[in-house]
Amino acid sequence: MEEMRFRELPFAKLKDRSYSHQRLLADQTRCESFRAAIQEAVKPGDVVVDLGTGSGLLAFFAVQAGARKVYAIELGPIVRYAERIAKRNKLDDKIEFIRGVSYDIEIPELADVVIGENLGSLGIEENILPMYQDAARRFLKPGGRMLPNKLAVSIALVSDTGIHSRYIDPWRSKMYGIDFDTFLHIQLQTLFLGHFDDERIITLPQLYSESILDQNLSYSETTDKTLQFDIDRPTTLSGFIAYFDASLTDSIRITNAPSSGKGSWDQVYFPIGELLQLKRGYKISVRIKFYTTRSDVIVSWRVTIAQENGETVYDYRSTRYPPLSMPADLIGPIKPPEIDPENRWIAFVLSRFDGSISREQLKDMLHAIDPELSGNFIERTLDLAFTYVGTQSISPELEVSERMNFLIQSHFDGLLCCDEIAEIIWTEFPETFSPSHALLRIQQNIEQCVASAIGV
Incomplete structure (x- = not known):
């Protein structure tokens, strides 16, 4: 029998395997929303740029809507399969697939519409803001249209004992007579993804940020905002969640808010140090700071709890600030020495x-x-x-x-x-x-x- 051979697959190829795109294509709410929005935004004869085309779905929708030409940009190797799909469906004569990062790409003509599905669970962590700002300035005709055209991020306090009991609390106790509290530190700086139903939301959500995606888009690399929440009943606090709300067109929007049900995107959960019992009248201050670059988003957060008289009873702040795209993993066996x-x-x-x-x-x-x-x-x-x-x-x-x-x-x-x-x-x-x-x-x-x- 011939010996089975293995070869290394770079991380990018692992991420681009078909099952991840199958999951996205199976989300009918997501796909039908983008399809309807593209039908509304793209006019016959339009030139379209698709940022991060992936499987090519949005580019195909643009051709179906009447686009004369679509420039479909994609960094990952999935673009090769998108080209094959286009050819198989006789759409390849109107789509030019370009492999690379949009910042480095030049196209021979200006576009009427820029489209893209660059939305992470938080909305911003796939670098949609710097990417769209660059595309609006270099690719789009004056008065051109962008899809999505608005992106908002909201915050809500939650009570979820399950995450703490499963992922955080086990590290508070010794196991086999050994103290593993270093892992507790790591877990408390980890951003979790999950679906939170309305029963676990203990406050009304508040708007953290809102960006208009057009040719006047000017985002700040640093976003630092503090939100105040009032507690109107006794409850338990475990952390807070963030989610997005994107307007694809003026009449079509898509969101991963808890009330939207479970789809391609979960909410992002920010833990605090422990489960806290809150009394009616407590005031919760949540400060979140994002630093956005072309390649990543760095986040820190702080939660302060005060009684009605203003006295602070709890103050938690994150300390490790992991990039959103890189969840904290367990410490491996080869650890370099610590330096000053x-x-x-x-x-x-x-x-x-x-x-x-x-x-x-x-x-x-x-x-x-x-x-x-x-x-x-x-x-x-x-x-x-x-x-x-x-x-x-x-x-x-x-x-x-x-x-x-x-x-x-x-x-x-x-x-x-x-x-x-x-x-x-x-x-x-x-x-x-x-x-x-x-x-x-x-x-x-x-x-x-x-x-x-x-x-x-």
């Missing part, structure tokens, strides 16, 4: 020196990642980083290999293992390193990176 936090911050700043980011943007980024950093500490960190590159220019630039090494050492916090750091490096530099190459590079350069960090 100040040197890690300097290394993080140096890892961002790609010639496109200013000192002021770096200040905002550091404050978004950790609101507790003082202004003096941030200024000193930036001074040392700029001194290292021998310039005080607005946007210094380092080689990719240097930035990667600095990014490696910036994650030597005693919590992440090499596998986790490798995935972060590959996410930051997907065109440069395969996942296995990133891990090998990290393993080969741990001592070098630690030495560099100490000498920064």
Whole structure:
């Protein structure tokens, strides 16, 4: 019998396997909503750009609506299958599939409509805002249309003892005589996905943000907002959820609000440190801060509970700030040594020196990642980083290999293992390193990176 052979599949290919697209295609509410919206937005003879075409579904809908030409942009290898589907359905003469990131793509003509389904469970974590801002400025005709055309994010407090009892509370007790509370710290910084029915919602939702997606779109990289909730009855608080509401056209909207039922998107759950018994009259303050880049979204949150007289009875703040696209995993067996936090911050700043980011943007980024950093500490960190590159220019630039090494050492916090750091490096530099190459590079350069960090 012939020996069975295996080969490594890069992470991107694993994510693009057909079963994930089958799940999306099976969501009739999602698909029919986009189909109806495209029928309404696209006119016969229109030129259309489809951002993140995936299986090609929205591009096919655009052709069915009468589009003369569709430029379907997709980074992942799924685009090859979308091309085959288009040819099989005799739609390929009107669709040009382009593999790449939309920021780097040029098209030969301006579009009447820009469409895309770049909505994560939180709405914003698939970078829809910077992507649509760029597309509106470079791809769209004056007065052109975008779909979706509005995106809102809402927050609601919830009571869910199940998540705590299953994922958080087990780490509070010793197991086999060993204290595993490090895992408790990790779990409390993890964002969970799940469907929360109305019975678990203990307050009316509040609007956190709303963005109009058109040619005037101007998003802020940092969003920092505090919401206030009043408790009108005794109840239990376990955390809060966030969800989106997107207007595809003026008459068609789609949402993953709890009342919408279970579909392709769950709600995003933000835990707090423990289950809390609330009394009538308590006031809950929820502060959420997002930092959005072209490649990721970093989030931190803080929940404060006060009695009617204003006295604070509980104050919880997240401390690890994981990127939304990378859930916290268990610590692996190969863990690099921990280095001084100040040197890690300097290394993080140096890892961002790609010639496109200013000192002021770096200040905002550091404050978004950790609101507790003082202004003096941030200024000193930036001074040392700029001194290292021998310039005080607005946007210094380092080689990719240097930035990667600095990014490696910036994650030597005693919590992440090499596998986790490798995935972060590959996410930051997907065109440069395969996942296995990133891990090998990290393993080969741990001592070098630690030495560099100490000498920064």
